[in-house]
Amino acid sequence: MADPLVIAGTTFSSRLIAGTARFPNQQVMLDALEASGAEMVTASIRRISLEGYSGSLIDLLGDKYRILPNTAGCVTARDAILTAELAREALNTNWVKLELIGDRELLYPDVEQLVHAADELVRKGFIVMPYCNEDPVSCQKLADVGCAAVMPLGSLIGSGMGIANPAAIELICSRSPVPVVLDAGIGTASDAAQAMELGCDAVMIDTAIAKSLDPVRMAAGMRAAIEGGRLARLAGRIPKQRFAEPSSPQLGLVGS
């Protein structure tokens, strides 16, 4: 396989990790995930309805995708750790997307608690992929405690604002000893391409696909953008310059 993504020793050919929330209906979700080419998809862990346990999301996704459970909504390390342990039991996976929120409105991570929870989960044998802020120091701390990847946000979850601080993302990518997955705030295909051009190893996308007018088409667009951005990154772009440089030869001009 050419140019595979490797996280915790596992190889992926797709660099798009897709979320499963906010789709208009389950069929659109299935079709969009198919169009995205994603091999790993996220899921939350929630209390069953006491009115009765009905069919599960996971039955739909079947064996087609690696399920990456998240600890979405957790505000304490204790809750995040318990959620991760419940997810491991429910899904028979030790992979976890660790989310620890410090502000319920902004959904910004609580970095202090996040590093502590990541440390403990790594010790308990989890493959930890933490959603974090776009700060090279936080990302280094998370890598130091043994996270398998770091997942800095581009902008606020669900905001579609794209990559607010491209310079920071590029710095994180250049220094990170583990794969970098741009997670949160992607709005459209060019944002995903930009993430790859900045050096990210993968992009995680939910709302930008699920809430677009045509999720299946947007998923295909994101797939193409990520592939395009990755090729551009590997190809080595031209530098930006402040003056013009003609591409056609200067000699032999008609009328000269």
Next chain:
Amino acid sequence: MMQLRINGKDTELAAATVAELLAEQGIDPGARFLAVAINGSVVRRAEWQTAPLAAGDSVEIVRPFQGG
């Protein structure tokens, strides 16, 4: 009958083990992708038949759901 807190809701019911609790709640104990914790500790499926419940225990019964 005893007081238990199930998924954040205080209830009074008769269930001595996790397996009995699931049955009492109308949940197929063979259902896949379920996980249970008692008082903040996961109880593995293999222990559902034997793991005892005590009055005042707090139980979480969870499953995967859509998420980003």
